[in-house]
Each structure stands twice: as C-alpha cells, then as structure tokens.
Amino acid sequence: MKYAIETNHFSKSYGDVQAANDINLRVEPGEIYGFLGLNGAGKTTTIRALLGMIRPSGGEVKALGHQVGPHGQGPWAQVGYLVESPSAYPDLTVKENLEIARRLYGIKERSAVDAVIERLDIRPYANRKAGTLSSGNRQRLGLARAILHQPTLLILDEPANGLDPAGVVEIRELLADLARHKGVTVFMSSHILTEVDRLATRIGIVHHGRLIEELDMEKLARFRTQRLEVRVRDPGAALNILNEAGYQSVIRAREEGILINDPRAIERPEDIAALLVNAGVPPTRLVVEQQNLEEHFMQLTGASL
C-alpha cells in the first residue's frame, strides 16, 4: 500500500451544487494531513466519501489501498473516524456507548473500553448518560470511539470542536503521539488554520469543492519561520555588509528591503541596526516578521480577515 488515502478525480454533486470537484488526494502512511477549508468548502463531503457514506459522482476513492464503496465497503476495521459533530446515544452511559462501538468493531478485549476511557481522560464521566455531557466531553467520547479499535487510519472532521484550550492541546498531543509512535495516519479537516498548522505534516486547502493548494513540510516550515526584514535606501550595499559580517542566511532582497532568517539577526536585530548605521547604510525599517499562513489562506480562498 503506497497511500493511506488516495482519491482520483473525486467529484460529488448534489443537483446543481458541486460539493467536490476533481479532488486528487495522496496521503502517505504515518502522515498527519490537514484538510483546510472554509465552511461549505467540501471538507465533510470528501470525508464522507472517504468513509463510503456517499457515492462519488465521479472518480474513485481508496482507503488503506482498498477501493471504498459503492455500497459502503471498505477496510473499516482499521479506520477510526469522527464526522462533523460527535454523536452518542443520549440515554446510554459513556461506557455503554463505547461498549456498543467495541461490539460493532468486533473487539474481543473488554478492557479496550476502560483503556480508551483512561486515554481520553473521561473516567469521571464513564457512568454518566451521554446526553448530559458537555460538548467538550462529547467530543472526547467521539474521539474515544474513533481510536477504540486502534485504527491505522484516523479520519477526523474538526476534531478540536467544542474543546477547551487545554483539551485542544491534549488532543493535539494525542494525535501527534499516535502518528509518531504508532504510525497512525491522521487525516483531519478543520476551518481553524492555527490548529491544523500546529499539527499537520502536510496541508491541503480546499475551496469551492476544489483542492487548490497543498503545502508540504518545506512550504509549511517557510510559513512557520520568523525572519527579519530590513529596509534600506541601498539594498545592494547593505547585502554586501551583512554578508561580510557573516550573516549568511540572507534569503533574498526584495524591493528596498532584505529578508534575513539567521537566528542571530532575529534574536538581536539591534546588532544589525548598529552594523548598518556604522557602515553608513542606516535602515529605514527593521522588523521581525512571520510569513503568515493565515493571510496566505485568506488570499487563496478570497475570504476576508
């Protein structure tokens, strides 16, 4: 199996509405793939197709090397999922809800339920009816259900929804741990860019049903890196001075400015200022900036901040 998830020209339309249009995804085993898009962009439609819940109007969908559908067939014993808002049987306890999942996943070990309760830190609520849970704890229950059978592929739709900040961090660490130490492939959708950015090893941006850009580790690292922007009247001279002073990480000169990603320059921009002033090329502007993934996303999707 080369890809944990593969779609080839996947499209889905509902009448005149094109929910997904010619989406080609390739997610390798062990990746954490962030599927990013505005509300209604086609994230959930794609996720439902990956899980065999909807039939593609065109193209094909594969999970863990198996063709998904057209009657909902797939390698589901190895796939855990959470689609849209987490759901549970409200008149059953948390433990009973998980026991249902254990039975339907054909897990023999009864201890699996207790283990996942501990893992998701929902022991205090184990015997409470699911209908009385807060949205955050319902989300934890949904995630517990998704990982109960130790899947090799996790497909999560907005996994951080409803969680408090501590819960968000905890779930992020849990997913990172599953990917790093258990080799689990995580495919997670979100409209919260920072959440995806912190966790994903690759990001796909979907807009109006189309996958419009994919950002790999290298591109993401660029977005995550701070740099020092120096503006001067004579960029050429400034560039020579900086190079002679050993600032080798001058990444490029643009317009009247120079971008430096040398950690020393970012930590002590005042040294750069002094160097340039003493050399007679005083900076007119000196600022530590971060290329903003959010701005990039907004530009791509045409949304306003």
Added chain:
Amino acid sequence: MNAFISALWVETLKARRSKVLWLTMVAFSLIPLSGGLFMIILKDPQAARSMGIISTKAQLMAGAADWPAMFDIMAQGAAIGGTIVFAIVTAWVFGREFSDRTAKDLLALPTSREAIVGAKLIVIALWSMGLALLSFGIGLLVGNLVDIPGWSQTLQQTAFVDFVGATVLTIALLPFVALIASAGRGYMLPFGWAIFTVFLAQIAAIMGWGDVFPWSVAALFSGAAGPRAELLGVHSYAIVIFTSIVGLMAVFWWWRNADQTR
C-alpha cells in the same frame, strides 16, 4: 454471524435503555384496560345509561359483556393500536439514529449495514410481539377480574391465534415504516405514514378492496374493519407477504445505497 449477534446485542441495549419501551408498554396496556372498562359498563346497564357517551361507545365496540366481545376488542386493538404503536417503535428504532445523529456511526464499521438493519428489524418484531403478548396477558387478567361470562379453553385458543395473527400481519408491514423513517431521517414522516395507513385501511375496507389492500388485511383479520371470513383469502395474505418482502428489500437497499449526508 458474530457481527449480527453483536448488532442484535447493541440494538437490544438501546431498546432496553429507552423510555419509549416503557411508554409503548403503557400505551398498549390501555387496550385491554379499555376493554375491561367497556365490560364493566356493559355488565351494568343502569350505570351504562348514566355514563352517556362512554356507554354508547361501549355498545358500538363490544355489544355484550362476555369473553368473545373482550377478545374482539383486544384483536382489533392489536390491529389498529398496533399500526400506530408498532410504527412508533419502528420510527424510534430507525428514526432516532438520525435525530440523535448517530446514523453516521453505523456506516463505516466491520459490522455490515445489513447486519445492523436486520438486527433493528428483529428487535422491532420482538418488541412489537412482546407488547401484543403483554396486552393479551393483561386482557386475560382484566377479564377474569371483571368476571365476564362465556370463557372456554377453545375460545381462548382461537382468540389467541387470531390475536397473534393480527399482530403478525401488522408487524409484517413495518418495513415500510422503517424505510420512511430512514429516508425521512427522523420520526415525523413515519408517524404520519402510520396514521395515513390506518385511514386508508378503513377506506379500502369500506370500498370493498380490503382483501387486496395490505394495510386493510390486518384490520379485517381482527374484525376491526368488518367481518373477515368472507373477504380474506389466500391472496390477501400473499399480498401482505409480498408487500412485506418489498418493504424489507427497500429498507435494506436504502441503507446500502443511499447517500448518508446526516
């Protein structure tokens, strides 16, 4: 097989934990209790006259205060009440998956959708038959307490067969309710459908088509839509079986093929 047994266990747990189980038990117990009330009224004409509308209704439905009349009320209750109450059971078993938004959790599992739908249908059949037997048992108890005349072992056996027959005919048509609850993704449509079929069953029986209209057959069988013997034939039961099979196929097809967007 293991997957099916798991699905059956799951559906049974959901049913056991539900308030709807108790509500339907109460609702179906009202049929023999009402029958008992009619018997009390009919046994004492003086009291019946003083009770106005209730005694009029009692005369209409039962006529006499004896066991044959009591068994008639119970069988008719199983057919008409069953159409409504069993539909509530079916709407709940299927429709709740959509109103609780849990349907999506049943779709991408090693346990097949067919096993889950099959388990749901079996739970519905057992639940409905359980309600009917509870009702019959309460009817026997109430009839004995009221001390109505005309009981015999043979009559009870015949009445039991008729009662179970009316119940089975009603249950046989529930797959359509399951289909409507699934396709309608909730409770309201199947409730509407149940009321609509009770209405249509009466109309079809009055028009003389009761023997070929599946939803009239149970009512005719129970005597709720008029005397049954002359009307119903093998073709009537064959139509119910055929309709039931079509309903079963449709509900399985729907769960296998329909886009699940909720």
